[in-house]
Amino acid sequence: MSEAYLGRVINGLAKPIDARLIESPAPGIISRPSSIAQVVTTFQERGAMEYTIVVTETANSPATLQYLAPCTRVALAEYFMYRKQHTLIIYDDPSKQAKFEFISNK
Template sequence: MAGELVESEDGTVGIALNLESDNVGAVLTGDGLSIQEGGSVRATGKIAQIPVSNLFLGRVVNALAQPIDGKGQIPASEFRLIESPAPGIISRRYVYEPLQTGLIAIDSMIPIGRGQRELIIGDRQTGKTAVATDTILNQKGQNVICIYVAIGQKASSVAQVVDTFQERGAMEYTIVVSETANSPATLQYLAPYTGAAIAEYFMYREQHALIIYEDLSKQAQAYRQMSLLLRRPPGRSLSGRCFLSTFSTFREGC
């Protein structure tokens, strides 16, 4: 079935995306350097899922929720599907409580409510990252769990953001999900879904969660690479400018 995990002889795991009458197209979650033509691949009968727990707070993980900060493994209390169905409209509350960003221009002119989504858009070097990180820093003492998802960023840039969080004491309530520019396109594509799944874990425990995606255009580029490799027909869904309509699934979940 689509979205099912498959495993090759060398243990490399992939995700089946294309189901044809005579073949199955899958993307790998590893480098796949040891996979040989003609090798066998078996279906696992499982859908992609990640471990989650409160112990993820203060840690840096990859798109598979595996720690990459050198602080050891993270015990999991449960597992969540990477792509969970979004709750229906009836079960949602009205947006009635503001999310204080700590930035006067935003809080006074265009306030953001808890449960709302907001796009930060602008040219290079215009302070988009500063707005996002300052918002996380200003959640200290606000009982808000923050998830910072870095997609296709330079490793040095992510390390600088993590250092800032640590210096300001923000890692106590923050989880960083990172897939750098050197990561496979599959993992860059999955990173926002992982961030959303972690946020949903806290959301369903009556805790507020804030997710920062930086940036979704890199995910759109990764999705385009995957689609071309899978020989999907090019079209509007592969355009980097149309990622807002293409990748609505994980944003609607929270």
């Protein structure tokens, strides 16, 4: 982990995917107006991407990658936290994380 991830969009395996912000609609009851590409564009327009890392997996990603994405987020946040820098993790859908935590704790 390093500062090289700042300003990047990566997947659960910490591989950069910002060159291909591919969106696939996630199934759900509530329609979400914001996509990852829109969020990243907003961050770029406001100068926030220079100190932001976006970790994402789509609804079509394999379950293993969806499981790893929250772990990757935490590992990256810890990297900066232990260097006395501010960190903030935002989860798009905490119910998915809770589902995977429950499954992994069995």
